Amino acid sequence: MPPLHFESQPRPTRVLTGQNPGQQQVSQPISVAWTHSKAVRGARSKQVLIAGFPAGSFAANCYVLASGPGAECLIIDPGQDAEQGINDIIERYRLRPVAVLATHGHLDHIWSVAPVCDARGIPAYIHPADRALLSDPARGFGLGPAQQLFGGMTFTEPDDVLELTDGMMLELAGIELVVNHAPGHTPGSVTFRLAGEDVAGQPGLTPDGPAGGEAGTLFTGDLLFAGSIGRTDLPGGDYETILTSLARVCLPLSDETLVLSGHGPQTTIGAERASNPFLSGLAPATGRTTGL
Numbered sequence: 025m026p027p028l029h030f031e032s033q034p035r036p037t038r039v040l041t042g043q044n045p046g047q048q049q050v051s052q053p054i055s056v057a058w059t060h061s062k063a064v065r066g067a068r069s070k071q072v073l074i075a076g077f078p079a080g081s082f083a084a085n086c087y088v089l090a091s092g093p094g095a096e097c098l099i100i101d102p103g104q105d106a107e108q109g110i111n112d113i114i115e116r117y118r119l120r121p122v123a124v125l126a127t128h129g130h131l132d133h134i135w136s137v138a139p140v141c142d143a144r145g146i147p148a149y150i151h152p153a154d155r156a157l158l159s160d161p162a163r164g165f166g167l168g169p170a171q172q173l174f175g176g177m178t179f180t181e182p183d184d185v186l187e188l189t190d191g192m193m194l195e196l197a198g199i200e201l202v203v204n205h206a207p208g209h210t211p212g213s214v215t216f217r218l219a220g221e222d223v224a225g226q227p228g229l230t231p232d233g234p235a236g237g238e239a240g241t242l243f244t245g246d247l248l249f250a251g252s253i254g255r256t257d258l259p260g261g262d263y264e265t266i267l268t269s270l271a272r273v274c275l276p277l278s279d280e281t282l283v284l285s286g287h288g289p290q291t292t293i294g295a296e297r298a299s300n301p302f303l304s305g306l307a308p309a310t311g312r313t314t315g316l
């Protein structure tokens with residue numbers, strides 16, 4: 025996937041390198057950018073601007089998506105101390121945030137959801153099975169009351185919370201994202217997929233298989249990383265369930281599908297299919313990646 029070339033090439037001061045998922049490290053304000061090309065039938069290719077950076081001491085990747093500079097944008101997983109990085113991207117590309125999306129409810133991904141949403145009057149989208157973690161993230165670590173986290177820090181839901189369902193198509197900021205429920209790391213984990221070329225009559229609801237045309241881009245949260253998968257030892261986690269989610273949501277996608285995960289560097293479905301030890305022997309689930 026080539027680097028971003030809109031009117032100005034961002035200057036990454038730090039590349040998303042191969043830190044292990046969950047590994048603690050100091051985050052610096054950075055911007056790493058990708059483009060996502062969507063082939064539109066009868067029209068020239070449409071691109072989506074994607075910028076991201078690892079936020080906070082957990083280095084959870086936060087992504088900003090827009091149809092281009094000067095447009096509305098979406099923010100995926102605004103984690104610890106993410107606001108400065110988000111503001112840098114917004115100012116650089118003159119973007120207007122319209123919604124926050126959470127891949128799941130773990131604190132390293134939702135830390136800044138409420139301040140980002142409420143400062144701008146925009147909604148947060150999260151799966152209902154992880155919604156309670158917005159206001160009580162300690163339960164995601166089995167710690168009990170939130171007061172046990174970070175010296176009594178408290179967290180609240182933003183004013184406007186909207187719930188995600190499996191197979192739904194989000195149409196926000198001029199961008200279409202397919203939502204898939206992918207439990208296992210947490211009960212409410214989801215993926216967001218920028219679809220490639222749609223199959224006629226079934227917009228956005230067809231996996232990017234060989235007949236699907238252009239490869240898509242998949243935001244996997246803590247479901248799938250380069251060379252690894254999400255941990256399943258935290259409350260609500262389940263190893264067999266995450267394998268089922270990987271088989272159902274990830275493996276039917278084409279090898280070229282770009283994977284932008286919740287920690288660490290970008291990868292592709294093909295690279296993970298070939299070398300990720302957790303995926304070996306795992307056959308794609310039959311049927312669509314959508315549905316009930």
Ligand SMILES: [Zn+2]
Pocket residue numbers: 128130209246
């Ligand atoms: Zn997580």
Ligand SMILES: [Zn+2]
Pocket residue numbers: 084130132133246286287
């Ligand atoms: Zn995480």
